[in-house]
Amino acid sequence: MADDEVFDAGGGGVVSGDDHARACGNAARTDSHARAARDYADSLDLRADHLPEPAGKRLRLTATRMRALADAHDVEALPATEVVA
Known part of the structure; x- marks a missing residue:
């Protein structure tokens, strides 16, 4: 999800079971x-070094580990429009 995009989980949008883990606020x-x-x-x-x-x-x-987390984000990140759609 790009910084300028917002996913409103409380806005009544329904997320399919397949997308739930990515759209969940705890995992975003x-x-x-x-x-x-x-x-x-x-x-x-x-x-x-010191x-x-x-x-x-x-x-x-x-x-x-922190770099691996960032790399995983780069590979797996979805634009908010794909998560909400």
Whole structure:
């Protein structure tokens, strides 16, 4: 869902069972969430460079997970018009 598009779950719209997981407000992610996840991953990598290996390794692993979340959004994101239709 693009940042400028809104899905109004309380507006009486009915979502099919197939689309429910993507349209559910609990699972919704916007393009800005993906950007924020990548920015956060970058900051974790910078911090990891200044920590001892066990802690740095954990931060790098978290950074990798955040980037994977953002990449999944890029692949799976649907425009609001497709979710509502």
